[in-house]
Amino acid sequence: MDNSHHSTSTSPRELDLQDIACALWGGRKIVASLVLGGTLVAAAYAFLSTPIYRTSVSVLPPTAHGVAQYNIVAQLTGEGIASITARKEIKGIPPLTPQDAYRVFLRHLSSDTLRQDFFTNTYLPAQGQNISENQQERLWLKLQDQLTITLPRREGDSAQLFLEGVDPQTISNWANDYTKAAIAAARSELMADLNAAVEVRRQSNERQISALRRVAEKSRTDRIQRVTEALAIADAVGAQPVPPTGNLLIDYKDETLYLRGSNALRAELEQLNERKTDDPYIPELGDMLRADALLSGISLPSEQLAVATVDRIATPPVNPSYPRKGFAIAIGAIVGLILSVLIIVLQGSMRRDRRNED
Incomplete structure (x- = not known):
């Protein structure tokens, strides 16, 4: 019985809150020293390290008005041509x-091409x-951390561009310039596509006009040949015009063309040779020329096309985003407190173990 009682009375006892509180009170100087030390180290870091500033640009989709001029041009290539010609089935x-234009802008905003151009x-x-x-490679990686782009998750949401740096004015200028470069690149792409589409239609129309004129010229040349041969026959046989009959019109075919008589054939041949243009004799040419005039007159200044709306420009930040002095000092004090508690608890546990061993 005595041995059992002795074993129970000398068994190790775990630390309770009262022991910890007593230990902390006894080591209050350690607590104060480490808390003060952590606070001073954090304060030194917060006030002596180079401050990092952060600015941002917010961009929304363009309005319907921003793409209206583009769509007017697009309409002219289809309905506009159809309204002034007999061709009613023209695909413009x-x-x-606005979302189509915005998607092109977002693609350029997040592209590596634009980022590389900005870096270079x-x-x-x-x-x-x-x-x-090697330094360029490190700077490139640094830029990846400093320049962040957040694309919209839903249609109609804004895109965000964030840029960090040590100079507030510089990073705000860079962020705005980067956004303008993305807008210019998207606008340039859309305008190039539009101009190319208009030019394709204009050149196609011009080729049709040229083809019609070549055909008309060949037809006139053939007609001159036929009239010349008929005139030779008429002169040879002394043919005179057939007296008028009850018919209002007499259609002389190639074989009987000489029956029109030498005078009529010679007059027609003279007119054919003196003709400077065959345009009045091409029925389809009028529509083609009207379409050409319309396509040639299309002009859309790139400034009239909006691919995005800058909702908030970047401004020079006043307070640094890193380090946050108050937060850093608080963290330093908390770390000092945690370390001091751990040290005091560990010391108390070690002393208790030694007493138990004794």
Whole structure:
């Protein structure tokens, strides 16, 4: 019985809250020292490290008014031509919706091409001269962290561009310029596609006009040949015009063309040779020329096409985004407190173990 009681009384006892509280009170100097030390280290880091600023640009889709001029041009290539010609089934350029234009803008905004162009022409020259390839690679990776683009998740939402750096004015200018470059690239692509589509239709129409004129010229040449031969026959046989009969019109075919008489044939031949243009004798040419005039007159300044609406431009930030001084100091004090508690609890546990061993 005595041995059992002795074993129970000397068994190790776990630390309870009262023991921990007593230990902390006894080590209050350690707690104060580590909390103060952590706070001072964090404060030194917060106030001595280079502040990093962050700015942003918010961009929304364009309005319907922003793509209206584009769609007017698109309409002219279809319904516009049909309204001034007899050709009613003309397929024009497809219209452009605000979301279509916005998608092109977002593709350029998030493209590596634009980012590489910004890095080469703007970001890299600002870092100084004589930069080695290894340094360029590190700067490129740094830019990937500093430049962040958030694409909209739903239709109609805004896209966000974030840029970090040490100079507030510089990063705000860069963010705005980057957005303008994306807008210009998207606008240039859409305008190039539009102009190419108009040019294809214009050249196709011009080729049709040229073909009609070549056919008319060949027809006139053939007619001259036929009239010349008929005139030779009429002169040879002394043919005179057939006296008028009850018919109002007499249609002389190629074989009987000489029956029109030498005078009529000679007059027609003279007119055919003196004719400067065959355009009045081409029935389809009028529609073609009207379409050509319409297509040739199409002009849309790129500034009249909107691919995005800048909802908020980047402005120079006043407060740095990193480090946040108050947050850093608080973290330093908390870390100091946690370390001091762990040290005091560990010391108390070690002393208790030694007493148990004794």
